[in-house]
Amino acid sequence: MQPSLPHALEMTQDQRELDLLFDPSFIPESARQQLDADLTIRPLASTDHSRGHFDLLSILTIAPPVSPIVYAKTFRNLQSCPNTYFTVVIVSKQTDQLVACGSIIVERKFTRAAGMIGHIEDIAVSKSMQGRKLGLKIINTLEGIGRAMGCYKIILDCNKENIPFYEKCGFKHKEYQMVRYMEDPPVDHPPTPSKL
Numbered sequence: 001m002q003p004s005l006p007h008a009l010e011m012t013q014d015q016r017e018l019d020l021l022f023d024p025s026f027i028p029e030s031a032r033q034q035l036d037a038d039l040t041i042r043p044l045a046s047t048d049h050s051r052g053h054f055d056l057l058s059i060l061t062i063a064p065p066v067s068p069i070v071y072a073k074t075f076r077n078l079q080s081c082p083n084t085y086f087t088v089v090i091v092s093k094q095t096d097q098l099v100a101c102g103s104i105i106v107e108r109k110f111t112r113a114a115g116m117i118g119h120i121e122d123i124a125v126s127k128s129m130q131g132r133k134l135g136l137k138i139i140n141t142l143e144g145i146g147r148a149m150g151c152y153k154i155i156l157d158c159n160k161e162n163i164p165f166y167e168k169c170g171f172k173h174k175e176y177q178m179v180r181y182m183e184d185p186p187v188d189h190p191p192t193p194s195k196l
């Protein structure tokens with residue numbers, strides 16, 4: 001299915017020279033217009049390693065910087081899956097550093113008549129910029145991308161403390177999350193009685 005692109009984002013000269021993760025036309029022009037004049041919004045670029053991407057991610061979780069070579073390779077891997085990985089960043093025009101980021105990953109299903117689900121991941125706003133509605137703007141932009149792609153729902157995992165933030169973004173609580181870490185010891189399943 002071809003995505004229906006929202007209004008094209010007006011690109012600056014600097015942005016046109018960047019190698020971007022996805023077509024910036026996915027980002028509605030309204031998302032840029034709603035930002036303060038000191039900020040800009042765009043897709044992740046292959047060179048964002050040097051714009052504080054890992055400082056930003058470390059607000060969220062353990063995110064030790066990888067080498068520029070590994071960063072470039074990972075970026076290429078994501079870029080090689082068209083219409084799947086959409087990472088959006090907000091950049092300070094003054095410092096050229098990332099101040100907020102977030103991703104939506106589009107999963108194709110066989111269920112729901114070969115429907116699509118958007119998974120929101122890695123939302124982070126730098127500490128000094130929190131409370132300026134950047135988190136909300138990132139989520140709104142990702143939701144717009146999910147809609148343009150034709151997702152029938154968007155889901156995410158979060159800790160309890162962030163539930164009010166996501167509720168303000170229009171999400172509601174549903175189901176539970178389960179996890180199994182590969183480093184965890186194997187489960188010793190006792191034999192079932194019929195096999196004894």
Ligand SMILES: CC(C)(COP(=O)(O)OP(=O)(O)OC[C@H]1O[C@@H](n2cnc3c(N)ncnc32)[C@H](O)[C@@H]1OP(=O)(O)O)[C@@H](O)C(=O)NCCC(=O)NCCS
Nearest residue numbers: 060123124125130131132133134135136158161164165168
């Ligand atoms: C959670 C986070 C993304 C919010 O971003 P932000 O830009 O500071 O939030 P916004 O300014 O867009 O907030 C939007 C609304 O949510 C509210 N809000 C934000 N974080 C909240 C929280 N933890 N608890 C309650 N309300 C919260 C704001 O008060 C605001 O409400 P209002 O519209 O009534 O004024 C940001 O604080 C952050 O990066 N935290 C660390 C990383 C993290 O936990 N990421 C989420 C992983 S699931």
